[in-house]
Amino acid sequence: MSDFFAHETAVIDEGCQIGTGTKVWHFSHLMTGCVLGEKCNIGQNVVISPKVVLGKNVKVQNNVSIYEGVTCDDDVFLGPSMVFTNVINPRSAVNRKNEYLKTHVGKGASIGANATIVCGHNIGQYAFIGAGAVVTKEVPDYALVVGNPARQMGWMSEFGQRLQFDAGNIAVCEESGEKYKLENNKVSKI
Numbered sequence: 009m010s011d012f013f014a015h016e017t018a019v020i021d022e023g024c025q026i027g028t029g030t031k032v033w034h035f036s037h038l039m040t041g042c043v044l045g046e047k048c049n050i051g052q053n054v055v056i057s058p059k060v061v062l063g064k065n066v067k068v069q070n071n072v073s074i075y076e077g078v079t080c081d082d083d084v085f086l087g088p089s090m091v092f093t094n095v096i097n098p099r100s101a102v103n104r105k106n107e108y109l110k111t112h113v114g115k116g117a118s119i120g121a122n123a124t125i126v127c128g129h130n131i132g133q134y135a136f137i138g139a140g141a142v143v144t145k146e147v148p149d150y151a152l153v154v155g156n157p158a159r160q161m162g163w164m165s166e167f168g169q170r171l172q173f174d175a176g177n178i179a180v181c182e183e184s185g186e187k188y189k190l191e192n193n194k195v196s197k198i
């Protein structure tokens with residue numbers, strides 16, 4: 009058994025795997041078979057469904073439901089009241105439990121407050137989804153997207169700073185000094 013903290017109002021079903029140092033706050037519900045890495049922070053009124061897998065140091069702000077089909081790599085930030093989905097065409101009278109679409113959120117990605125991720129679209133590592141965006145397509149690594157439907161407005165560094173590429177397609181993060189290159193519309197750290 010790992011050493012984690014759960015507030016007395018949290019409900020943790022049998023068969024959850026919870027990493028050492030993880031904290032689960034007021035009124036949150038972890039369902040059978042979910043897996044949480046070390047040092048995650050699960051805010052208030054969060055639901056984590058069966059089979060969801062979260063890496064290490066995933067921060068989930070208040071009022072987020074993480075549905076079956078969602079996986080998040082290490083260091084993902086899920087902003088307050090953001091929304092995942094897992095059925096593309098729900099009808100109350102039609103059972104679509106075998107039709108859940110998957111959403112994978114890559115390492116270090118951030119999803120802003122109140123954003124919605126339409127299912128079946130992966131979010132690249134260190135991508136940044138602006139507050140209130142509605143994501144309807146794949147989001148590339150390091151891309152910054154905003155709006156409804158979400159459109160790319162630029163690129164973000166691993167420290168969450170806008171990247172301005174020069175004529176040689178090189179950008180320097182103003183916070184970390186790390187360098188990035190843009191090649192074939194893909195960003196990578198150099």
Ligand SMILES: CC(C)(COP(=O)(O)OP(=O)(O)OC[C@H]1O[C@@H](n2cnc3c(N)ncnc32)[C@H](O)[C@@H]1OP(=O)(O)O)[C@@H](O)C(=O)NCCC(=O)NCCS
Nearest residue numbers: 087088119120121122137138139140141152154155161170
């Ligand atoms: C996307 C974001 C990082 C952009 O920040 P920024 O680089 O400082 O951008 P600016 O404020 O300079 O805005 C640039 C333009 O984008 C627009 N814009 C900024 N954020 C936007 C958003 N979320 N949705 C739509 N448009 C947005 C601005 O209105 C501005 O438009 P204009 O040029 O027509 O005036 C930021 O606005 C954001 O959404 N952060 C998420 C905050 C959040 O949810 N935190 C959760 C934890 S508390």
